[in-house]
Amino acid sequence: MTDQDDALYGIKHLTPAECWDAIRSAEVGRLGVIIDGRPEIFPVNYTVDGETVVFRTGEGTKLDGALSGNPVVFEVDGLDPESKRAWSAVVKGEAGMPESTRDIVETLELPIFPWQGGIKSRYVRIVPDEVTGRRFRVQAGGAATPRR
Template sequence: MATTTETPMTEMPRHECWALVREAVVGRLATVLDGQPDIFPVNHVVDHGSVVIRTAKGAKLMGAAGHPVAFEVDGYDVEHRSAWSVVVKGRAVELTRLDDVLDAMELPLFPWHSSSKPHFLRIEASEVTGRRFVVAGGADEVETP
């Protein structure tokens, strides 16, 4: 773990990042469509070093399939006043082969809501980064510019 001297921020090792992605119930998928950023809450599972989500047709699928995406999970530990965030970056690939879709259907991936979501996207992680922060306590800790 690397801790900077300037701030109580800690970079997490890769295995800890993946453990937190696995445990997280909700993540957010950031996409680019026609140069515009967008962001979607998603359910996900981790499968062999990739993140799998399911989706309906629409902007999320169009912006993600075949394109670079960023996926984020975060959390806040009230007791220890620390927050953490993990970001997984990589290309999202839509699963189209029947074998791949059947494999994905075996994953414990429940959609956030129950509309029809027949498409599966797999994010092949090319970069995984995670940080923990000690949360600033209040006005006394807010610096002036």
């Protein structure tokens, strides 16, 4: 869509600072990774640490996918029922595990509480190349109907 369309339909692009505020306001995001040439999405509980996203996971495909060396994407969205505004934010970057002793110690102190039980001893940090987001008013009767 063009900027003109965005204005017409009440879509506001968020600044990176607004994106981080939005991301901090939620608890569940979705990690997107490529595994064997296919896209995969995993819901994760996360925390924001500075301008990075950190989550805990166990051994498995999610960890392998995140650390495959391929780029990852992380998406969060939400709806404010009062203002009827929906928002979404997308972080694109690289995922890695903390490596230095200091980073490991600091990471272990982060308040990350996965909803799902199980041993989740691995910490993964997404360092963004790009953070984008938008907010828009939810259309009462759906979006503009296409011409038929």
